[in-house]
Amino acid sequence: MRVVAEKLLVDLARQRQVVSAxxxxxxxxxxxxxxxxxxxxECDGLSAYRQVPMVVALPDTEEQVCRVLSTCNEMRxxxxxxxxxxxxxxxxLPLGNGVLLSLAKFMRILEVEPRSRTARVQPGxxxxxxxxxxxxxxxxxxxxxxxxxACTIGGNVAENSGGxxxxxxxxxxxxxxxxxxxxxxxxxxxxxxxxLDSAGYDLLALMTGSEGMLGxxxxxxxRLLPKPVCAQVVMAAFDDTExxxxxxxxxxxxxxxxxxxxxxxxAATRAVEEFVHAGxxxxxxxxxxxESDGTEEEVAEEIERVQKIMEESGAVQTQVSRDEAERLRFxxxxxxxxxxxxxxxxxxxxxxxxxxxxxxGEVLRKIARMEQKYGLRCANVFHAGDGNLHPLILYDxxxxxxxxxxxxxxxxxxxxxxxxxxxxxxxxxxGVEKINQMCVQFRxxxxxxxxxxxxxxxxxxxxxPGKAVPTLSRCAEFGRMHVHSGEEKFPDLxxx
Amino acid sequence: xxxxxxxxxxxxREAASRRRPLCIRGGGTKDFYGGETRGDVLDTRACRGxxxxxxxxxxxxxxxGTPLAEIDAALRAEGQMLAFEPPRxxxxxTLGGCIATGLSGPRRVxxxxxxxxxxxxxxxxxxxxxxxxxxxxxxxxxxxDVSRLMVGSLGTLGVLLEVSxxxxxxxxxxxxxxxxxxxxxxxxxxxxxxxxxxxFSASCHAGNQLCFRLSGAEAGVRAAREKMGGExxxxxxxxxxxxxxxxxEFFGQPGPLWRLSVRSSMPPLDxxxxxxxxxxxxxxxxxxxxxxxMVRDAAAGAGGHATLxxxxxxxxxxxxxxxxxxxxxxxxLKQNFDPAGILNPGRMYxxx
Ligand SMILES: Cc1cc2nc3c(=O)[nH]c(=O)nc-3n(C[C@H](O)[C@H](O)[C@H](O)COP(=O)(O)OP(=O)(O)OC[C@H]3O[C@@H](n4cnc5c(N)ncnc54)[C@H](O)[C@@H]3O)c2cc1C
Numbered sequence: 001m002r003v004v005a006e007k008l009l010v011d012l013a014r015q016r017q018v019v020s021a022x023x024x025x026x027x028x029x030x031x032x033x034x035x036x037x038x039x040x041x042e043c044d045g046l047s048a049y050r051q052v053p054m055v056v057a058l059p060d061t062e063e064q065v066c067r068v069l070s071t072c073n074e075m076r077x078x079x080x081x082x083x084x085x086x087x088x089x090x091x092x093l094p095l096g097n098g099v100l101l102s103l104a105k106f107m108r109i110l111e112v113e114p115r116s117r118t119a120r121v122q123p124g125x126x127x128x129x130x131x132x133x134x135x136x137x138x139x140x141x142x143x144x145x146x147x148x149x150a151c152t153i154g155g156n157v158a159e160n161s162g163g164x165x166x167x168x169x170x171x172x173x174x175x176x177x178x179x180x181x182x183x184x185x186x187x188x189x190x191x192x193x194x195x196l197d198s199a200g201y202d203l204l205a206l207m208t209g210s211e212g213m214l215g216x217x218x219x220x221x222x223r224l225l226p227k228p229v230c231a232q233v234v235m236a237a238f239d240d241t242e243x244x245x246x247x248x249x250x251x252x253x254x255x256x257x258x259x260x261x262x263x264x265x266x267a268a269t270r271a272v273e274e275f276v277h278a279g280x281x282x283x284x285x286x287x288x289x290x291e292s293d294g295t296e297e298e299v300a301e302e303i304e305r306v307q308k309i310m311e312e313s314g315a316v317q318t319q320v321s322r323d324e325a326e327r328l329r330f331x332x333x334x335x336x337x338x339x340x341x342x343x344x345x346x347x348x349x350x351x352x353x354x355x356x357x358x359x360x361g362e363v364l365r366k367i368a369r370m371e372q373k374y375g376l377r378c379a380n381v382f383h384a385g386d387g388n389l390h391p392l393i394l395y396d397x398x399x400x401x402x403x404x405x406x407x408x409x410x411x412x413x414x415x416x417x418x419x420x421x422x423x424x425x426x427x428x429x430x431g432v433e434k435i436n437q438m439c440v441q442f443r444x445x446x447x448x449x450x451x452x453x454x455x456x457x458x459x460x461x462x463x464x465p466g467k468a469v470p471t472l473s474r475c476a477e478f479g480r481m482h483v484h485s486g487e488e489k490f491p492d493l494x495x496x
Numbered sequence: 497x498x499x500x501x502x503x504x505x506x507x508x509r510e511a512a513s514r515r516r517p518l519c520i521r522g523g524g525t526k527d528f529y530g531g532e533t534r535g536d537v538l539d540t541r542a543c544r545g546x547x548x549x550x551x552x553x554x555x556x557x558x559x560x561g562t563p564l565a566e567i568d569a570a571l572r573a574e575g576q577m578l579a580f581e582p583p584r585x586x587x588x589x590t591l592g593g594c595i596a597t598g599l600s601g602p603r604r605v606x607x608x609x610x611x612x613x614x615x616x617x618x619x620x621x622x623x624x625x626x627x628x629x630x631x632x633x634x635x636x637x638x639x640x641d642v643s644r645l646m647v648g649s650l651g652t653l654g655v656l657l658e659v660s661x662x663x664x665x666x667x668x669x670x671x672x673x674x675x676x677x678x679x680x681x682x683x684x685x686x687x688x689x690x691x692x693x694x695x696f697s698a699s700c701h702a703g704n705q706l707c708f709r710l711s712g713a714e715a716g717v718r719a720a721r722e723k724m725g726g727e728x729x730x731x732x733x734x735x736x737x738x739x740x741x742x743x744x745e746f747f748g749q750p751g752p753l754w755r756l757s758v759r760s761s762m763p764p765l766d767x768x769x770x771x772x773x774x775x776x777x778x779x780x781x782x783x784x785x786x787x788x789x790m791v792r793d794a795a796a797g798a799g800g801h802a803t804l805x806x807x808x809x810x811x812x813x814x815x816x817x818x819x820x821x822x823x824x825x826x827x828x829l830k831q832n833f834d835p836a837g838i839l840n841p842g843r844m845y846x847x848x
Binding site: 114115116117138159160162166167170171173174183187188189190191193194195196197198199200201202203205206208209210213214226227228229249252253255256257294295297298300301302354355356357358383386387388421422423424425426427428429430434438441442443445446449450452453454455456457468469 | 628759775801829832
């Protein structure tokens with residue numbers, strides 16, 4: 001998370017060339033390069049990294065996107081795609097010698113097809129707008145990142161975003177059917193289909209989560225689900241985070257896949273309570289929110305079982321939402337967790353590791369120890385059912401060396417996630433932020449394979465270069481060895 | 497196990513240096529699937545066994561040569577299952593073959609496909625290098641999703657060694673019902689039902705019989721059953737196994753078998769021959785002598801694709817042809833993972 005604020009001096013001659021090449025087919029207003037015009041694009045949600053782009057292109061047709069890409073390919077200019085810029089790993093961070101390709105004008109919902117339960121939308125459509133458009137037909141789009149009022153479906157595809165309901169309904173990759181993608185050569189390929197599978201390799205899966213490194217998504221067909229007839233949430237308070245972690249495992253062990261299963265520790269609930277008054281017990285060490293949805297009968301049955309498990313796991317209090325308003329209030333707190341933490345600290349740094357659920361208690365304990373070690377506070381918010389952690393490290397960028405300590409704290413958390421058998425990123429992507437930790441999670445051979453995949457799509461390495469997959473020399477410089485949990489757990493397994 | 501993997505790796509390296517094709521095979525139960533097999537057989541069955549299984553994590557990791565039956569038994573003992581209900585097509589079916597063919601069974605449309613449950617893989621690429629992608633956790637976006645890319649790639653990108661899969665609890669209650677309907681009626685009905693939040697887990701229409709399965713919590717299944725009517729099928733489990741394993745009478749008819757994967761809301765497809773419908777209309781099996789072009793046009797027109805699933809003569813190609821720009825990407829990916837072109841060449845497309 002090193003701050004990249006040093007300004008690359010823009011090569012003015014190059015800039016002029018690129019601008020005029022783009023203006024050959026884009027209106028003047030769609031090609032920006034004045035400092036003040038390009039400034040708003042200098043960062044995404046990870047604002048510690050900033051860089052103004054050389055040029056911003058704002059096409060509004062697919063054909064223009066293809067031409068921007070083929071022009072950049074011919075001129076060997078790097079291109080970074082951008083949706084709403086809410087990404088948390090610096091994926092949409094511009095390049096000082098590159099074009100920032102904004103998809104902001106692609107805001108149309110092309111079709112909502114109630115019969116086939118699909119919607120066909122442009123990449124700049126906001127996540128929530130899809131559910132809003134589907135709602136009159138009784139449908140919704142399931143993946144619901146907390147940023148859903150702002151983030152775009154194109155960004156969701158590029159990050160394989162998740163949300164609180166992904167435990168039961170899956171991530172972006174499970175909820176999209178088809179993409180139109182513009183390649184760096186300016187060709188359109190369709191991956192996936194309106195059917196449930198398609199011929200050839202699963203490029204739909206490969207594109208999903210590829211962080212804008214393989215192509216630019218120009219259209220997305222998503223699967224819609226019927227809105228559940230009924231949903232209820234159990235809120236359970238615990239006096240001990242390990243007990244809460246254990247309750248999570250017990251729910252899953254009982255054969256229940258709740259619609260959502262989220263956890264917040266005390267630092268998080270206190271921040272939230274002050275902000276949105278969701279009704280959380282602030283004296284509890286942790287609270288769990290466990291949602292059940294389906295038919296009335298199913299929900300009644302499941303809620304009863306969940307409540308019993310929570311009590312058996314040592315919950316000091318359980319409360320079932322009595323009506324829709326109360327259910328939404330319980331969730332409002334969770335969904336506002338990041339901004340709420342933003343209010344109690346000048347800055348915060350959001351981590352995104354995933355771990356096996358059974359290690360939850362242990363990892364929480366170790367994070368608490370790191371708080372001491374680095375002298376920084378950390379609020380914890382989790383997609384607990386999936387084992388996806390969002391520790392929020394609180395810091396003040398204006399205090400000398402706090403950012404650096406934060407960075408080290410964050411890196412240690414990620415490495416801990418890998419060591420217990422997990423991953424450095426569950427849903428926010430690698431971007432520029434976690435690129436060093438990729439060297440910890442993967443070995444040279446895998447990184448080489450990733451670079452090969454990239455070359456298959458983008459021969460000259462022009463799409464979002466320098467993100468997501470580190471070069472081997474970078475890893476050598478970083479000097480951290482690959483640690484694979486498997487190696488500790490199964491020492492009898494062969495490796496080369 | 498080290499020696500087994502080293503042996504496989506050495507065989508691959510030698511084949512690569514001599515550019516001799518390898519035919520990757522587990523139980524050989526799916527030899528019929530895809531293009532013709534050729535090359536020296538690389539048997540994966542020595543690479544066998546469940547590596548780890550943690551019911552509370554909902555994750556199982558097993559070696560590619562492990563029989564599906566063994567995995568099934570281990571899961572069942574803990575009240576869990578592979579929710580995509582993979583077909584076996586024979587006694588010796590292995591996990592590797594299941595992942596490489598990417599075929600899912602009756603529950604697919606409601607629970608998800610093979611690729612939706614794959615969390616991580618270990619493979620040997622076409623140069624004999626061992627690679628690991630993904631892992632054992634539910635959410636993981638570090639690096640490109642090569643694990644899912646392997647699903648359905650028919651061994652053309654790598655030899656699977658080990659796979660981690662998400663598993664699900666067995667439903668508490670399950671019931672199979674039968675109603676009499678023409679194909680047109682059945683499609684309309686399945687379409688209508690799938691727009692309602694009902695606990696469906698399988699559907700199959702053949703002849704004039706529509707069979708469907710409801711799974712989930714007791715109360716939910718009971719309530720849905722009342723809503724939907726129909727007569728109970730005595731041994732539901734055996735029935736769906738017959739559907740999955742293609743042992744229903746329909747599949748016994750002579751002639752080529754086509755698999756058409758289409759938009760589920762499509763009305764009956766007007767093609768010569770007989771059809772069996774699964775997945776609420778999204779999967780249509782066709783027994784027909786109709787020409788490949790005709791069948792493929794019909795599938796493409798219905799938003800999908802057609803596979804020549806079982807046939808004596810597959811000269812028309814087993815899989816739906818790809819547009820040129822897409823084929824170019826396929827070739828480059830193949831080149832990346834298997835530069836010598838020795839892994840199952842031609843099994844998917846002639847030039848992969
Ligand atoms: C308060 C807050 C809460 C959040 N909560 C969640 C959460 O619950 N779950 C979650 O998963 N994420 C969450 N995020 C992260 C973020 O919202 C997601 O990653 C989101 O998908 C990014 O969408 P975007 O449109 O803002 O993309 P951007 O930030 O603009 O871009 C993200 C990446 O996608 C690429 N990209 C964008 N559009 C395209 C395209 N059309 N084609 C190809 N590549 C493209 C970019 O190059 C970049 O690499 C949160 C962020 C914030 C600020």
